[in-house]
Amino acid sequence: MPEAARSTGGQETALAVSELSAGYQGIPVVRELNLAVGHGEVVALLGPNGAGKTTTLETIAGLHRPISGTIKVSGRDVAGTAAHVLARRGMALVPEGRALFPGLTVREHLRLAGGRGGRGSVGGNSRASERELLEMLPELAKCLDRKAGLLSGGEQQMLAVGRALVTRPSLLLVDEMSLGLAPVIVERLLPILRRVAGELGTSVLFVEQHVALALQIADRAYILTHGQISLEGPAARLRESRELLAASYLGETAA
Numbered sequence: 001m002p003e004a005a006r007s008t009g010g011q012e013t014a015l016a017v018s019e020l021s022a023g024y025q026g027i028p029v030v031r032e033l034n035l036a037v038g039h040g041e042v043v044a045l046l047g048p049n050g051a052g053k054t055t056t057l058e059t060i061a062g063l064h065r066p067i068s069g070t071i072k073v074s075g076r077d078v079a080g081t082a083a084h085v086l087a088r089r090g091m092a093l094v095p096e097g098r099a100l101f102p103g104l105t106v107r108e109h110l111r112l113a114g115g116r117g118g119r120g121s122v123g124g125n126s127r128a129s130e131r132e133l134l135e136m137l138p139e140l141a142k143c144l145d146r147k148a149g150l151l152s153g154g155e156q157q158m159l160a161v162g163r164a165l166v167t168r169p170s171l172l173l174v175d176e177m178s179l180g181l182a183p184v185i186v187e188r189l190l191p192i193l194r195r196v197a198g199e200l201g202t203s204v205l206f207v208e209q210h211v212a213l214a215l216q217i218a219d220r221a222y223i224l225t226h227g228q229i230s231l232e233g234p235a236a237r238l239r240e241s242r243e244l245l246a247a248s249y250l251g252e253t254a255a
């Protein structure tokens with residue numbers, strides 16, 4: 001078992017990435033990455049611009065074929081499996097930039113997402129009802145009939161998360177939820193990921209630039225620098241180790 005999988009307590013992990021190298025046209029951007037997310041765990045993937053966080057997330061989500069290494073979801077090797085197949089097996093990605101349709105309403109986005117397969121279609125669990133979802137994201141309930149293009153940035157991000165949750169994914173990957181949003185909005189948004197894990201039992205891996213906030217809501221975190229993990233550990237410990245954290249961003253510490 002890789003170090004990363006052991007760090008979640010040795011139980012079967014929701015996501016176990018081992019020795020993953022990934023990049024573009026055969027040239028690695030991230031190298032020999034080991035990381036894991038336990039069931040119902042919230043894990044942050046942090047690091048400076050260009051470190052390879054999006055590449056990692058998109059490779060796990062099946063958007064890029066890994067150069068080498070394994071990606072196991074609940075024990076099953078899925079490396080190289082197409083994104084739409086992974087979505088049917090319970091993986092959801094909230095991409096950087098949100099990928100919403102400006103001319104469709106909030107309700108239309110949620111209904112469209114409900115038409116896709118999800119954990120409900122393969123694992124016997126029912127889809128999250130719209131009501132349950134809106135209880136978790138009350139600000140969306142207020143603008144169900146508004147077009148996505150007319151929503152504020154924070155509301156758009158909430159819709160992107162809500163859309164991903166419609167099919168009750170077992171593993172939620174979130175790429176930079178806070179992109180372009182004021183810190184005060186981010187403070188309201190990020191804790192949603194904690195609630196998603198606590199109330200739906202979803203395992204969460206999220207990329208974030210707001211390090212302090214991310215460490216407040218995560219159970220554990222990895223710092224990715226120049227395509228390699230430079231630091232990892234419980235979020236509580238990393239919160240206390242500001243110097244170590246700063247050094248890891250500069251690539252000055254070993255994993």
Ligand SMILES: Nc1ncnc2c1ncn2[C@@H]1O[C@H](COP(=O)(O)OP(=O)(O)OP(=O)(O)O)[C@@H](O)[C@H]1O
Nearest residue numbers: 024029047048049050051052053054055056176207
């Ligand atoms: N489609 C692509 N083709 C070639 N290189 C790419 C492609 N997408 C990203 N890269 C390169 O891969 C490296 C890592 O990019 P990536 O977006 O994964 O980093 P990141 O850590 O998410 O950065 P940021 O925080 O700025 O979003 C960068 O050098 C980037 O230029």
